[in-house]
Amino acid sequence: MGHLIPPSIMPFVLPVLYAVVIVAVLPLLAGYIVLMERKVMADMQARLGPMRVGPHGLLQPIADAVKLLLKEDIIPDKADRLMFWFAPLVSVTMALLAYSALAIGPAFQIADLNIGLLFILAISSLGIYGIVLGGWASNSHYSLLGALRSAAQLVSYETAAGLGLISVLLLAGSLSMKDIVQAQLDQGVWFGFSVPFGFFIYLVGSIAETNRAPFDLPEAESELVAGYMTEYSGFRWSLYFLAEYANMIIVAGIATTLFLGGWLRPGARYHEHIPGTGIEWLDALPALLTLGVALYSLKLAPTQPVKIQKIVMVLVAVLCLGVACVLAGALFAPPAVMQGIHGAFWFMAKVFAYIYAFLWIRFTFPRYRFDQLMRLGWRFLIPLALVNVIGVGVAIVLRQQFAWGPIVSLIPTTLATLGVAMLLAKDDAPVAEAQTAAGE
Amino acid sequence: MSDERTTKTISGMDSVNTTVLGADEIILNMGPQHPSTHGVLRVKLKLDGERVAGSECIIGYLHRGVEKIAEHRSYQQFAPYVDRMDYVAAVSNGLGYCEAVEKLLGTEAPPRARVVRTILTELQRIASHLLWLGTHALDIGALTPVFYCFREREEILKIFEKYCGARLTTHAFRIGGLQYETYDGFEEDTKRFCNDFAHKIDEYETLLTENRIWVGRTKGVGILNAADAIALGVTGPVLRASGVKWDLRRAQPYAAYDQYEFDIPTRETGDTYDRYVVRMEEMRQSRRICLQAVENIPTGPIMARIGKVLKPPPGEVYHSIEAPKGELGYYIVSDGTTQPYRVRVRPPSFINLQAFDKMAKGALIADVVAIIGTIDIVLGEVDR
Amino acid sequence: MVQRLKARFGDAIREASLDRKQAIVLIAVEQLREISRYCRDEEKFDMLVDLTAVDWPKREKRFDVVLNLYSFAKNERLRLKAHAGETEPAPSVCEIWPAANWMERECYDMFGIVFEGHPDLKRILLPDEWQGHPLRKDYDILKQDTDWVRENLGIESGQ
Numbered sequence: 001m002g003h004l005i006p007p008s009i010m011p012f013v014l015p016v017l018y019a020v021v022i023v024a025v026l027p028l029l030a031g032y033i034v035l036m037e038r039k040v041m042a043d044m045q046a047r048l049g050p051m052r053v054g055p056h057g058l059l060q061p062i063a064d065a066v067k068l069l070l071k072e073d074i075i076p077d078k079a080d081r082l083m084f085w086f087a088p089l090v091s092v093t094m095a096l097l098a099y100s101a102l103a104i105g106p107a108f109q110i111a112d113l114n115i116g117l118l119f120i121l122a123i124s125s126l127g128i129y130g131i132v133l134g135g136w137a138s139n140s141h142y143s144l145l146g147a148l149r150s151a152a153q154l155v156s157y158e159t160a161a162g163l164g165l166i167s168v169l170l171l172a173g174s175l176s177m178k179d180i181v182q183a184q185l186d187q188g189v190w191f192g193f194s195v196p197f198g199f200f201i202y203l204v205g206s207i208a209e210t211n212r213a214p215f216d217l218p219e220a221e222s223e224l225v226a227g228y229m230t231e232y233s234g235f236r237w238s239l240y241f242l243a244e245y246a247n248m249i250i251v252a253g254i255a256t257t258l259f260l261g262g263w264l265r266p267g268a269r270y271h272e273h274i275p276g277t278g279i280e281w282l283d284a285l286p287a288l289l290t291l292g293v294a295l296y297s298l299k300l301a302p303t304q305p306v307k308i309q310k311i312v313m314v315l316v317a318v319l320c321l322g323v324a325c326v327l328a329g330a331l332f333a334p335p336a337v338m339q340g341i342h343g344a345f346w347f348m349a350k351v352f353a354y355i356y357a358f359l360w361i362r363f364t365f366p367r368y369r370f371d372q373l374m375r376l377g378w379r380f381l382i383p384l385a386l387v388n389v390i391g392v393g394v395a396i397v398l399r400q401q402f403a404w405g406p407i408v409s410l411i412p413t414t415l416a417t418l419g420v421a422m423l424l425a426k427d428d429a430p431v432a433e434a435q436t437a438a439g440e
Numbered sequence: 441m442s443d444e445r446t447t448k449t450i451s452g453m454d455s456v457n458t459t460v461l462g463a464d465e466i467i468l469n470m471g472p473q474h475p476s477t478h479g480v481l482r483v484k485l486k487l488d489g490e491r492v493a494g495s496e497c498i499i500g501y502l503h504r505g506v507e508k509i510a511e512h513r514s515y516q517q518f519a520p521y522v523d524r525m526d527y528v529a530a531v532s533n534g535l536g537y538c539e540a541v542e543k544l545l546g547t548e549a550p551p552r553a554r555v556v557r558t559i560l561t562e563l564q565r566i567a568s569h570l571l572w573l574g575t576h577a578l579d580i581g582a583l584t585p586v587f588y589c590f591r592e593r594e595e596i597l598k599i600f601e602k603y604c605g606a607r608l609t610t611h612a613f614r615i616g617g618l619q620y621e622t623y624d625g626f627e628e629d630t631k632r633f634c635n636d637f638a639h640k641i642d643e644y645e646t647l648l649t650e651n652r653i654w655v656g657r658t659k660g661v662g663i664l665n666a667a668d669a670i671a672l673g674v675t676g677p678v679l680r681a682s683g684v685k686w687d688l689r690r691a692q693p694y695a696a697y698d699q700y701e702f703d704i705p706t707r708e709t710g711d712t713y714d715r716y717v718v719r720m721e722e723m724r725q726s727r728r729i730c731l732q733a734v735e736n737i738p739t740g741p742i743m744a745r746i747g748k749v750l751k752p753p754p755g756e757v758y759h760s761i762e763a764p765k766g767e768l769g770y771y772i773v774s775d776g777t778t779q780p781y782r783v784r785v786r787p788p789s790f791i792n793l794q795a796f797d798k799m800a801k802g803a804l805i806a807d808v809v810a811i812i813g814t815i816d817i818v819l820g821e822v823d824r
Numbered sequence: 825m826v827q828r829l830k831a832r833f834g835d836a837i838r839e840a841s842l843d844r845k846q847a848i849v850l851i852a853v854e855q856l857r858e859i860s861r862y863c864r865d866e867e868k869f870d871m872l873v874d875l876t877a878v879d880w881p882k883r884e885k886r887f888d889v890v891l892n893l894y895s896f897a898k899n900e901r902l903r904l905k906a907h908a909g910e911t912e913p914a915p916s917v918c919e920i921w922p923a924a925n926w927m928e929r930e931c932y933d934m935f936g937i938v939f940e941g942h943p944d945l946k947r948i949l950l951p952d953e954w955q956g957h958p959l960r961k962d963y964d965i966l967k968q969d970t971d972w973v974r975e976n977l978g979i980e981s982g983q
Contacts, residue, residue, distance in 0.1 A: 045587035141468045145490065145805070213581060214653055223806050225475060366653045367581025369806040370490055500949035507934070508958050508965065543844060670871050670896070673923030684896070691899050755843045758892055758903065760873070771892065773878055782959075786874040786892070794926050823949055 015110045030245035031061025055309040071234035083137035088239035091130025095246035098123045102253045103177040116177040135228035146227025150218035156377035161205025163385030167198035167392040168258045181262035192259035197388045197417040199259040206251035213362040252354040263343030286345045287328035294320035476579040476809040479819035502823035510783035515750045523609035526821040531564035532763040538613045540759035540770035544752040553617035553742045554696040562726040567596040568764035576813035617743035630734045658713035662799035662811040676766025681718045682710030688762035700732045712814040789817040853906040857915040869893035872921035885909040916942040934959035
């Protein structure tokens, strides 16, 4: 390949290739996250979820996509047509652009910016313009209210989430995604464990930023019908939808990189080899897991009611088997390739675990009211985040002064933040308790 | 929002409390097609930001002229129609109508029929409250309880289906008693449901009662004090949550309620949370009544001797029962023929909904859906 | 109680009777508001359960306005009835029981009884442009149906 392409273009080839892969795969991935959401929701709600299209609804996302593309595209009469057309594009473009700095495994990154995190935050915040413009251009009260809510919410929670991230930046000393992961490897602990409150604040902030329940006020179905998306339909609507799920993956990616050790496998500093080979025990894990899924699908296949479903189930098994083979084969490949493939596996696994947490929260909690949302953001999360950041600063000084370990030095910080959190929560509670007492 | 746009929005809308707009106020038209107006309620909200400065309910989208229909049907023919009013509590509607006509005729259903009626009506109350709980939680944003509620409601509907063949609009009772004897295993089914339900209701409470967000969303929202509630004619759980310990089952017993022990749950504040607590407790009490009743169903006939053609002597009667949503009254005037001269239904939802404007004033949009949910309206009954 | 009412309002209490053990007091429509206020304040009938009407087209004053009252203190019900004519307005009891608001609107909607002093008397269940008042006995549903079919479909109704 090298001799076909002029050397001056060579550095661009791989990034462009990656970009194409992301743009091509992401909509599909978003579709399957929706399927996962529906399946998880169904499981928690004692029902089955999509079962008709493909075995266990595996082809549902494709059917949904086709339906959305074929739907009539309605633009309200008095809408601002240009803005109405432009707004979803803004949302989706910004969501996709943010991927350029995200490192999915040590090898798979479009651009390793030294301000990577800052870039992602800046770009994904721009996506809010799509929502505000869309809400305004629709010329509907529901949309307008949704857009205004969204803007206010983003401003509040971006601050809190940003402060949550700063605690990690202090520990890692870098904004580059790769360096942050490297720092976690060097210090021997994922930052999620050393600064749990930073992680917690970011978790809450990221749910709010992506407009997911219980912070889904901009599109609160039971109040604002669909919020800023009320007047959108068909393809434009699916662009918003894509942007929402792309943003979910982004925040999950950030959380994974910063708090969950990025592409590091669990026990990254533990190197016990399988006797007689150069393969580490833990590196064999991904292959075994996917092999397990493949065998399970194969076992399910004969029980499927319809022939086509049996076939698709077998195909799924074959696919998983293929992945397992790749993961196993990577063990014998040069270390760089091995790291790339397994890193991507672990990264995706953590991203999905994080998204699962999103879904779990969504199906468990009722929705906040707008003033409660603001109170939670400004009176609880932001003070807590500030205390946490100061605590981390103190911990770093302690570490340098007394040569404490990276975990030990942060324990006082965590305890202090916990104390403040309880204080703040208590401060919030009396109103409710007084009324309960009066009621009983 | 520009002034020009504001005026454009309100043109063509004519109403007292929503025409005069302040500088920053907008009109938001909620419904008749809206996810949480429970059918076809239309609420016109005057908003100052997100705060409600005034509201007006516009109803009638489901009006079917039930009262006019009654004047052209015989007494028995009209009985199935009442099921279509509060269609999530059809059995209760039927009980009210049948008892009213019996009173008009001067007869009474035999004891066995009255006990079976009580059991079915209490099951229906649980079913209606379950539907309320599920949709109310859904309105407030809790996606999951609704499915659990429907799971249990399904068990009740199965009992109805086994008893009379219908699940929703049952027409379970006849004037003078019951048409059908209970099926084999009716007692066991009811007992099994009641025993399972005790744990199920605790499950719902774990999801909601002490949930911080739930409490935050419902405490202090849509407060209605006892004096206002009485003045507005509000009845049922809404009235009891405001601190008035009044339940027709106890105050003016009908069917077989005088034989059973049960508590009337009340609360003080009269906010959405209190109404939630009251209804949860009511489900437990209904379960208690069912268990007591099913232990001891008297034997004997199920139908009073009333003849095939009903000609009540001229005169009038008002009879009301404690439906799941409040006092459901029937005012029937007879002119001595086989058709009622006038049937007036006093629908609890219709009158409770009047309190909405009072509850919603000063609330946020998010509270509006909570308040609509907490009144527990069924538009079939509001509009008749 | 009837004695007390009679002593206070004299001729305005036309008739008091029991029908199927339910108390009915027939009163003069002009005094409706005063008697209502008295019933609420002095006799403690604090809740207006229902307000409706019955049409007797052959009578001189064709409408019965019927108020069903309930007293929490006594656990008793009382029915107030007043005859109202087609053209003559009945006094509104909205200021005594706010609950009457929608019920009076419904009576206006269904019977065409005008309640004087009602804050916002307009149709409630039927659309604003509806013709006629359906619960009157002389309202012909068949005619309404054939008219609608003729006007909107341009054919003769088969009914």
